[in-house]
Structures are given as structure tokens and as C-alpha cells.
Amino acid sequence: MMTNRMVNGTGAALLALSGAAEAAYQWNLPAPVTRVASEIYNLHLVMMAIILVIFVGVFGVMFYSIYAHRKSVGHKAEHFHENITVEIIWAIIPFVILIAVAWPATKTILNLKDTASPDITIKATGYQWKWGYDYLKGEGEGISFLSNLSTPQDQITGNAPKGEHYLLEVDNRMVVPVGKKVRVLVTANDVIHAWMVPAFGVKQDAIPGFVRDTWFRAEKAGIYRGQCAELCGKDHGFMPIVVEVLSAEKYTAWVAEQKKKIAAAADDPNKKWNLADLKARGEKVYAANCVSCHQANGQGVKGTFPALDGSQLVNGPRGRQLEIVLNGKRGTAMAPFGKQLSDTDVAAVITFTRNSWGNKTAEVIQPSEISSARK
């Protein structure tokens, strides 16, 4: 299990130690940009103040007692061991304090659960290990894309210096307009994920087979970052959430641009592809969807993720491979990619795997085969 980077790692660790002074230290919740998030921020401050007072009171008494009532300073023990009045009082006081702090929290709960009458509704779907966004209602309706981690592998393995937004950057950001109520329908495709953006005060588990919702109204344009917050397997730490909040005009421009892209990207399902073109496209699809388990060299991870290089399945009749890519494999992390990828992308990635590394079938799988396999 030890990676061959261990030696580099320890060297780098020593370097990092010397540079510790430069490391960032964030002490509190991030600066809130929604009303719910500021209410939470303030609730936390109030709680901390109350706790601090209790802390000083309780431990002031304890440390005074430790100082004054020691045997070594000759203090003689008294023998009282019961006082009903005192005991009732210190059960009631915390009770009152607790109700007093829970009450303002109740109002915030009612607020954060109120997802009614949104301006824009977006569905966020958790996949192992990326997010998908579908703009369902409001300005931008019909836009749909996947959002993958864009930090290069070299930065993760320590072969390249880490960028400013290391692990918190994606290829396609979720984009929303400022000041509009955005309702997010959260669901998942495979296992439970959680959609979290701390600056918005939003965290909602994404549960496969169920749709939950949450909302936010960002008050300031900017880029806000979060991460998947529920353990979802191997790359749980590598599926960030990035939301870009734009002014109304810029948002409209973004929507127009996306619509154009969608029109341009639509593939002709009956196009006949040649091997080189389809393989090149498949390589990109592989890099975005398959590489984290099956690895860039097609060797997989022994015992966990099967190798594709030299695999009987990949080199044998294509029907079985088609079925697994489209429908996934029950009881493993192999997802049903038929739900996420277009016919052309599925055809491309299968063609790529059948003609890469040691695999030399020279077969070209056309998109039309995929659409007929889907029936």
C-alpha cells in the first residue's frame, strides 16, 4: 500500500516544516454571503460567548478549589455531601439557558427550511466522484453539465507546485445570479454524497434515489468553494463544489454562451467515426470518468479496481463490455455510465479501451451501436 513517493514525501515534509510560518490559519467560519449563513455565524458567536462565561465560572471554581483546598497546604476536609436546594438550582439554571439559546436557532431553522418560490431551480447530482448540475427552472433552464476536479494529478502527487485553489477548483463551475433565490435539488446517482458551500450556510446530503432540497440567495458576487461532505468512497476528497455568483447581466450572457455551446456540441448520432478520431475523444472521456479507478495505465488497483489492459472482457466480444459500461456492475463502484454519457462518448471510451495499452482489437464501436444497445 505504500506508494513509491514515500521518500519524496518525507523530504517534502521537512521542507514544509521550515515553511510552517507561511501556512494559512483560518480561525472561524468563513465570511457569510447569505442571510442564513450570517444568522448561523452570529448564533455561533453567541454560543461561544455563553460557553466562555460558563467555562470561566466552572473552572474558576475548580482551579480555586485545587489551589486552596489541598492537603499539602493543610486544608481539612469538610463532610457535607448533599444539598437538595443547590442541586435543584443547578439543574434548572442550565435548563433555562438551553431553552434561551435554542429559541433563536428555531427561527433560523424555519428560515433555512423554507425553499418556497425560488427564482431558479438547479438539480445537483452527486456521482462517484464529481457533481452534475441541471438547470431545471428559471433563467438558464435546459443547461446541464458535469463538474470535475481540475487540479492536475501532478500537484496531488507532489510533482508540481500546488496552485492557489488546490483541490477546490473545477472545470465547470455552477453559475448563479446574485440576489436571486436559488433552490438546489440535491440527489445522488450511486452512494450518499453531501453538497456543501460554507459561505452560503448550506449543507445537504445527496441521497441516491431521493431528492432533497435546500436554498440560498447570495448577496455578493464572487466565487465560493466547498467540498463533498459525506464519505463516498475513494475520491471523496476530490470532488469539490465551486459556485460562481455573477451580476444579472453577466449571468444572462453566461446563459447565452452555454446555449450556444450546447447547440454546437450536439453530436450527429449517425455519424460514422474513424478509429483515430474516436480514440482521441475516448481518451478525454476516460480521463474524466475512468482514470481514478482504472488508472491512466489501465492497470487498475490490484484487488480493488480491475485492470483493463489485457483484460479478457475488454479484448473479448464487445457486447459484455457495452453492457457493463452502460449499466454498471452491482455491488462495486462501477457506475452505470449510460445515464451520464452520450452515445458518442460511450462509443468513444469503449473504442479507446479496446485500442490502448496492450489492447489491440482495432475495433471501432460506432455511436449507433450504443443507441441500439440501450434499446
Next chain:
Amino acid sequence: MSAVIDSGHAHDEHAHGPYGGIMRWITTTNHKDIGTLYLWFSFTMFLVGGMLALGIRAELFQPGLQFWHPEFFNQLTTMHGLIMVFGAIMPAFVGFANWQVPMMIGAPDMAFARLNNWSFWLLPVGALLLVGSFFVPGGATAAGWTIYAPLSTQMGPGMDLAIFALHIMGASSIMGSINIITTILNMRAPGMTMMRVPLFVWTWLITAYLLIAVMPVLAGAITMLLTDRHFGTSFFNAAGGGDPVMFQHIFWFFGHPEVYIMILPGFGIISQVIPAFSRKPLFGYSSMVYATASIAILSFIVWAHHMFTVGMPTAGILFFMYATVLIAVPTGVKVFNWLTTMWRGSMSFETPMLFAVGFIFVFTMGGFTGLILAIMPIDIQLQDTYYVVAHFHYVLVAGSLFSLFAGFYFWVPKWTGRMYDETLGKWHFWLSMIFFNVTFFPMHFLGLAGMPRRIPDYALQFAGFNEIASIGAFGFGLSQILFLWIALKVTVLGRGETAGQRPWEGADTLEWTHLPSPAPYHSFHEQPVVR
């Protein structure tokens, strides 16, 4: 911790003593021997779990992937949790119960001596399955100690081994609990009424009921998981009409009482140690008993506060939030009672007392963060972040583990007839206390800043505090090697000053007042009478 065979007077009544050598331990039905087995077993598992923790902290020392693949990192976090909860903390408290409960109530042994042997010997089997799962194809389960479906249905055979291990360890816990309850209810010395038994015994009685109530619930959840994995059922699979969230409800219906199972006996130990070293009776004995019982009852109606982000209806959120903050009332009563016991006492600070006071200090901090997490809107920000990791280590390490240390130093003179090394004991306390806080205090800030749990690599803004936490973790780990030496020295090597019958002048329970040190292999042939 090795029990001493009292050849002098035990043998005239008993025709045969225990077997010699290894057979003594395999066939033993003696509560002291079995207690010793439990304690060594749990300490071994504690070291194994600690090694896994250091594997985690080594990877998190700096950003980037240095040592492990992400999949193996997830195995480390999962197995660290499972081993510490089921292998270290729970058996350690059962070990204390075995040694202390009969002596403290004036009973000669546990009620079901053979069952007692069986409950212990199931544990190494479970532990073998659990640790062995690292070596099966695909490695150990990597679904987190909470083994949430449907992630856990994706796992390899390591998951099945873990399920079997939990079943076996659960069976062991249930048998142990039956034994403890029966012993406490039936075998008290004449005059030892229920409202006179030492608080440690009370807390274990309540804990044993909790165990009997919730271990079968866990067994049910993991059995459903097993059939989902292998027999095509769909309890937790929406496509087949099931619900992944149902697993969480069932799991936490077990899981929340479970966290009290891991702390209530600790409360009991602290309630023995504080009065002994304050040379003053425990303040508010009966309110302590009622507070323990209230905590146990409340623990059954707060489980969904672990699930505030699954998207519960508002009414559900409000119920679970208000019920949860209520737990602070009986817990507060306990802390106030301990402080009042110390108040105007005549305190001395030997190692057990240091750990007990340290326990109150850090456990209360864990209680405070628990209160913050109970406020649902704040929990929205902190759920599944390092804040939660900080919180539960404050209550489980600084709570359960420190109370176990306090109990060990307190009772080891009675068990072995020798005093532990006081200087080293104090070193052990201060090193543990300091490194514990260096490790876990910064995690509060990481959580507030939004660093999720269970990630092998993190964004650069989290680098500073992670570095500090990793340094602290290695310090804490090394400090426990010191404890291993202290324990070996006083038990196996038998070195240390001879302890009298009652080395702590404030200790007044039966094992101190009626039994010599070391306690004879068979104690209380004749029932003591308590007045």
C-alpha cells in the same frame, strides 16, 4: 494487572487451583483473571488502533498524497474507528467491571463464571476477523466506522469480515452485560442496598442495560446490510424500494446510546476517584444516580442529531435539537457534583486524581462543543467536518480513555499489591494531556474553516493546523509507550513499593476496607456485612 494467586489460604477450601501456564488463561472462570485478559486485550487493540491513527496523521501532515492511496486511507480511518470503539474502549470498561464489580459489592465472583470466560474469548476471534480483513482482496472495509449504506454495499469481502466481527463482539457484549446485571442485582453483600452500591457499580448497571437494548439493533442493521450485499434484498437500496437513510436511523438508534456506553462507566470511575483524593464523600450521590439514568433514557430519543443534514422535516429537526440540548442538564449536574465534592476537601494529586481532574476539564470542553453541534443551524456548517472529529475525540479520548487511565492507576495497587511508578505516572499524565490538546484543539478551527472529515488530502488553507495536529498525534502516541512500560513494570515485572491494604486514605469501598492487597484470587468467601 496480573492477578496474584493466593496460595496461602485459598487452597484449604478449594481442592484444586487454576491450571498453570496458558491453560490457566484459556480455561479461567475467575473474574480477576478474566478482567486481566480484558484489560490486556483492550490495551493491545488500543495500540493497534493508535498505529492506524498515526498512519492517518502522517498522511495529513501536509497537503498532497505522500504515503497512502486514498482507498487505503479510507481503510485506515474506518478501521481506526471500529478497533478503538469495539476493540479498545468497550472491552477495557468490561475489564474494569470484571475486576471491580464483585469486589465492590462483596461478591465472590461474577454470577455466570463460565459465560464470563466465553464472553472474553469471543473477543480475540472478532479482533482477528477485523484486523485480518486488511489482508483479503480489496483490503479492509473503507466505508467509515458508521458503514453507511449504500457505500458499504460496494465494499469487498473486508466488509463481510467486519460484519461478522461486529456480530461476534456484539454477542460478547450482550453476554457480558447479562452477567454484570445478574451479579449486581443478586450478589450484593447483606446491607448493600441499591442506594448504597458505589457509583461505579451503578453506572455499569445502567450501561449494561443500554448494551442489551442496542447491540441487537446494530446486529439487525448489519444483518440487513449483509443480505443487501449478498442475497439481493433492497433494505437500503432505493431502486428496490428501500431507503439509504433508514440505515442511518437504525445505526444511530444503536450509535447514540453506544457513545454513552463508552462514557458512563468512565463517569463511574471518576466518581470513585474524586472523593477518594478529596478525602470527602461524593456530593449528591442520589442525584448522580438519577442523572446517569436520565442520560441513559435521553440517549434513546436523540439519535437523529447525527443526521441533521439528511433533510428531515422541520418538526423532526426541532424535536431532536431540543431533546439533545436537554442532555446537557444531567451532564451538568454530574460536573457540578464532582466540583462540589472537591470543594473544601483535602485534596492531593497523585496520578489517578490528575487524570480525574484532567478528565473533568477536557470532557467538559467536549460537552461544550457537543452543545454547539446540537444547535442545528450551526451543525449545518459543522456536520461531517473536523469540528465533529475534535468533539468526539474530546469526549472519547479525554473522556473515556482518561477515565480508564485514572481507574488503572487507582486500582492497580489493589490488583497487584504494588504501587505503580508515581513519577512516571505523572509524566504520563502531563504528556498525554498536553499532546492530546495539541492534536485535537486545532481540529476545531479546521472544522469551522470547513475541512471535511475522512479526506486524505486537503486544500492549502487547512495546512497550518493539520501540521500541528499531526505533530501532537505522534507525541500522544509515544506517550502511550510510556504507559505500556509503567503497566508492565507494576504488573508483569512486579516492581514497585508494596502497597498496603488501603494505600489511598480516602478510598472507602469494600475492596479497600475488607480485602488485602493484592486482592486474593478468591475474595469474599464469607460475605461481608455492610452497615
